[in-house]
Amino acid sequence: MADNDAWVTVAERAAIADGEMKGVTVGSQEIALYNLKGEIYATDNLCSHAFAFLTDGWLDGEEVECPLHAGRFEIKTGKGMGPPIPCDVKTIPVRVEGDNIQVKVAAS
Amino acid sequence: MSETASDKHIVILGAGHAGGRAAEALRQAGHKGRVTLLGAENHPPYERPPLSKELLAGAIAHEKTYLHPEEWYAEQGIDLKLGANAVGIDRKARRVALEAGGDISYDALLLTTGARARRLPLPGGNGKRVFYLRDIADTLALREKLTEGVRLAIIGAGFIGLEIAATARKRGVAVTVIELAPTPLARVAAPEIGEFLATLHRGKGVDLRTGLKVTAIEDTGSEVRVLVEGGEPVVADYVAIGIGAQPNVEIAQAAGIEVRDGILVDEFGRTNDPAIFAAGDVTRHLNPLLGRHVRLEAWQNAQNQGIAVAKAIAGSGAAFAEVPWFWTDQFEVNLQMAGAPDRWDRVVWRGEPTEPAFTLFQLLEGKVVAAVTINNMRDMRFARMLIQSGKIVDPAALGDKAVKLQDLVR
Numbered sequence: 001m002a003d004n005d006a007w008v009t010v011a012e013r014a015a016i017a018d019g020e021m022k023g024v025t026v027g028s029q030e031i032a033l034y035n036l037k038g039e040i041y042a043t044d045n046l047c048s049h050a051f052a053f054l055t056d057g058w059l060d061g062e063e064v065e066c067p068l069h070a071g072r073f074e075i076k077t078g079k080g081m082g083p084p085i086p087c088d089v090k091t092i093p094v095r096v097e098g099d100n101i102q103v104k105v106a107a108s
Numbered sequence: 109m110s111e112t113a114s115d116k117h118i119v120i121l122g123a124g125h126a127g128g129r130a131a132e133a134l135r136q137a138g139h140k141g142r143v144t145l146l147g148a149e150n151h152p153p154y155e156r157p158p159l160s161k162e163l164l165a166g167a168i169a170h171e172k173t174y175l176h177p178e179e180w181y182a183e184q185g186i187d188l189k190l191g192a193n194a195v196g197i198d199r200k201a202r203r204v205a206l207e208a209g210g211d212i213s214y215d216a217l218l219l220t221t222g223a224r225a226r227r228l229p230l231p232g233g234n235g236k237r238v239f240y241l242r243d244i245a246d247t248l249a250l251r252e253k254l255t256e257g258v259r260l261a262i263i264g265a266g267f268i269g270l271e272i273a274a275t276a277r278k279r280g281v282a283v284t285v286i287e288l289a290p291t292p293l294a295r296v297a298a299p300e301i302g303e304f305l306a307t308l309h310r311g312k313g314v315d316l317r318t319g320l321k322v323t324a325i326e327d328t329g330s331e332v333r334v335l336v337e338g339g340e341p342v343v344a345d346y347v348a349i350g351i352g353a354q355p356n357v358e359i360a361q362a363a364g365i366e367v368r369d370g371i372l373v374d375e376f377g378r379t380n381d382p383a384i385f386a387a388g389d390v391t392r393h394l395n396p397l398l399g400r401h402v403r404l405e406a407w408q409n410a411q412n413q414g415i416a417v418a419k420a421i422a423g424s425g426a427a428f429a430e431v432p433w434f435w436t437d438q439f440e441v442n443l444q445m446a447g448a449p450d451r452w453d454r455v456v457w458r459g460e461p462t463e464p465a466f467t468l469f470q471l472l473e474g475k476v477v478a479a480v481t482i483n484n485m486r487d488m489r490f491a492r493m494l495i496q497s498g499k500i501v502d503p504a505a506l507g508d509k510a511v512k513l514q515d516l517v518r
């Protein structure tokens with residue numbers, strides 16, 4: 001990440017309960033936020049196999065399942081968990097600042 | 109299955125979706141011996157769902173449908189032979205004969221020969237203005253014809269026919285669909301869903317004519333006339349036919365493998381020959397969840413049965429036991445369907461068919477046996493779990509959107 005990358009507030013911390021997820025858009029970037037046992041994680045929201053938002057799918061433990069074809073990713077690493085997933089999704093730096101969730105994205 | 113220890117040569121006959129995933133799964137299961145993957149086409153294994161949608165629309169290149177690039181197979185130590193048509197199996201010698209000459213010996217043989225488009229057994233059913241859609245070459249040939257203002261007659265309102273209709277409309281083609289049954293998708297879905305799709309297509313300008321029997325296709329030299337019993341002929345520039353698929357069983361049948369509209373296998377993909385297995389569209393396989401044999405022409409079955417049977421061959425297998433699951437995309441609608449019910453005694457709506465998103469459940473004796481989601485893919489995961497659980501559910505709760513489906517699964 002370059003120095004001009006910025007932390008951007010994308011959601012209130014209270015908006016995502018434990019075991020839930022939420023999709024947000026920053027500029028043209030679609031981002032998935034997850035709450036795993038109180039910890040917030042973020043990845044790209046678009047599945048790497050077909051056009052679908054992971055946050056329309058199913059959060060199962062520490063994996064998210066795509067709603068279209070049931071491909072799965074490990075949330076903490078973005079790792080694709082086998083067919084039909086051709087490649088991993090990117091993880092995105094995320095932090096909780098006060099009552100807000102912030103992600104680090106390239107400044108536009 | 110100790111006779112297929114990890115140094116054995118495994119030959120996979122058919123480099124489609126099932127064959128490709130099976131080869132991949134053999135390596136992932138730790139199989140160290142030779143793997144040969146024989147494909148009749150000149151493409152490495154690919155996924156078929158985009159063929160009637162994104163590829164026909166011209167939105168993607170055909171390479172985008174490949175499971176892996178061609179060079180990936182060599183990197184995995186998989187000997188992928190394309191354009192290699194097999195013509196016979198000598199079970200005693202354990203050899204597969206190739207059309208081009210020569211043969212290949214195997215220790216275990218996996219048949220993933222797939223299915224082909226069923227041909228219309230009528231005069232004119234194979235004319236040069238008549239198209240079928242099964243492989244990449246079919247799609248590219250049809251796509252060339254689908255330009256603005258062209259008239260296309262489609263015979264069959266199943267998944268393929270309706271997907272072609274939706275894609276063709278987007279390309280500005282005038283579309284008439286002719287279907288024998290009273291509603292679309294009659295072979296696989298509840299009539300309520302067929303009605304919903306009929307309304308959708310008509311609203312998008314598709315001339316959908318149901319309950320009509322085609323008797324012949326006439327090519328006048330400049331156009332085609334699709335003759336129907338007791339009605340006006342449909343005049344078009346081209347005809348596309350989607351009336352189902354038939355399994356490529358001939359090579360197995362000739363070798364004495366048991367076939368019953370599909371190669372007959374158990375939940376591990378085993379045929380009546382201990383050295384020969386089958387997976388994918390070509391099989392009629394025992395589904396332990398349904399308690400009967402089914403033949404499925406779908407992506408999930410190709411991928412997951414391919415993987416399951418490969419693992420069984422590698423000796424680390426669990427039974428292939430999944431609730432059958434299908435999907436289609438037409439216009440702005442994503443339809444997903446779970447279950448393969450042969451009967452049901454009531455339906456429960458979760459939402460209304462006039463809403464942008466809803467789910468329809470089919471029940472038998474209080475249990476959910478099938479579900480269809482319309483733009484409601486999030487319900488599908490729990491619908492599949494409900495079907496698999498075989499639980500008696502309260503229809504009122506099922507139809508109440510205030511009740512979470514996951515709470516009914518528990």
